[in-house]
Amino acid sequence: AQSVTQLGSHVSVSEGALVLLRCNYSSSVPPYLFWYVQYPNQGLQLLLKYTSAATLVKGINGFEAEFKKSETSFHLTKPSAHMSDAAEYFCAVSDRGSNDYKLSFGAGTTVTVRA
Amino acid sequence: GAGVSQTPSNKVTEKGKYVELRCDPISGHTALYWYRQSLGQGPEFLIYFQGTGAADDSGLPNDRFFAVRPEGSVSTLKIQRTERGDSAVYLCASSSPSGGDGGTDTQYFGPGTRLTVL
Numbered sequence: 001a002q003s004v005t006q007l008g009s010h011v012s013v014s015e016g017a018l019v020l021l022r023c024n025y026s027s028s029v030p031p032y033l034f035w036y037v038q039y040p041n042q043g044l045q046l047l048l049k050y051t052s053a054a055t056l057v058k059g060i061n062g063f064e065a066e067f068k069k070s071e072t073s074f075h076l077t078k079p080s081a082h083m084s085d086a087a088e089y090f091c092a093v094s095d096r097g098s099n100d101y102k103l104s105f106g107a108g109t110t111v112t113v114r115a
Numbered sequence: 116g117a118g119v120s121q122t123p124s125n126k127v128t129e130k131g132k133y134v135e136l137r138c139d140p141i142s143g144h145t146a147l148y149w150y151r152q153s154l155g156q157g158p159e160f161l162i163y164f165q166g167t168g169a170a171d172d173s174g175l176p177n178d179r180f181f182a183v184r185p186e187g188s189v190s191t192l193k194i195q196r197t198e199r200g201d202s203a204v205y206l207c208a209s210s211s212p213s214g215g216d217g218g219t220d221t222q223y224f225g226p227g228t229r230l231t232v233l
Contacts, residue, residue, distance in 0.1 A: 051219045108157050
């Protein structure tokens with residue numbers, strides 16, 4: 001089964017600074033990859049996903065992620081953090097093939113933004 | 116339009132009791148998923164419905180857990196003889212076929228039901 005590892009359970013950044021959240025997956029076959037954001041008392045919201053097109057994926061709210069097969073990584077970045085980016089972020093993966101609907105999530109990274 | 120809704124938002128019960136958690140998916144979405152999120156962890160897959168049938172229930176932890184979707188819309192997750200270890204946030208998601216691989220379908224999540232078993 002697929003799995004993902006998110007490095008760092010908490011990240012603190014200054015407003016206007018770069019946001020970098022790390023995600024590594026376990027499979028030798030490139031899976032589908034996703035980043036979700038969860039605000040307090042709200043459902044998970046999809047930020048972006050990698051399926052099979054461009055390796056640099058642009059998402060909502062200025063976020064982007066780059067798929068690097070050689071590093072089995074899918075790190076999430078945003079050039080300039082905003083206070084509204086404070087939330088919990090989850091990387092997720094699903095297999096290609098018959099189980100492609102089954103998402104496996106990392107443990108999450110909580111982002112705080114300092115004024 | 117309306118997103119995925121889940122009721123109740125919070126449920127407190129005593130050990131050994133039976134609980135039902137409800138999910139209303141986005142109208143027209145044929146696929147429905149249940150996940151469980153324990154404290155400090157990411158969501159874990161429980162069950163997947165395509166229409167009325169459970170296409171994959173491999174994530175249900177044991178036979179105390181059961182889910183139904185009788186008319187292919189609303190789903191109910193049922194937990195019998197609840198245990199303290201069942202305490203978690205139960206998330207529901209739905210999706211609609213995008214025409215490509217299923218893995219490319221975006222799953223839209225509800226806000227969850229926080230279950231506390233005392």
